[in-house]
Amino acid sequence: MIDLVSAKKRLQEQLKEALKELEQLDQRLQQKAEYGHGKGDPAIYEWEFTLALRQQAQARVETIRQALQKCEEGRYGICERCGAPIDPERLEILPLTTLCINCARAARA
């Protein structure tokens, strides 16, 4: 059985960190926007890189929120592909996984 209480706690901690990261990236993006950037300015590449990081962080926040939502609905730890319970040890290492080990292997193959 999955320990939902500690799973949720772990997810909430991850969410907090991801939101903090998002906030820091937003601040960096705002700073660059103030300077404005001309063509060929190396700062524009850095800005675009930060924007890509921000999109990743945003996606991460969404994934964690979905996992927390699943906790609420009692669907956390259930494989999205075959409906089998995911090994609790696997969930501990990969709290955001939505696939059991067998389906994850099949998806990769």
Ligand SMILES: [Zn+2]
């Ligand atoms: Zn599965």
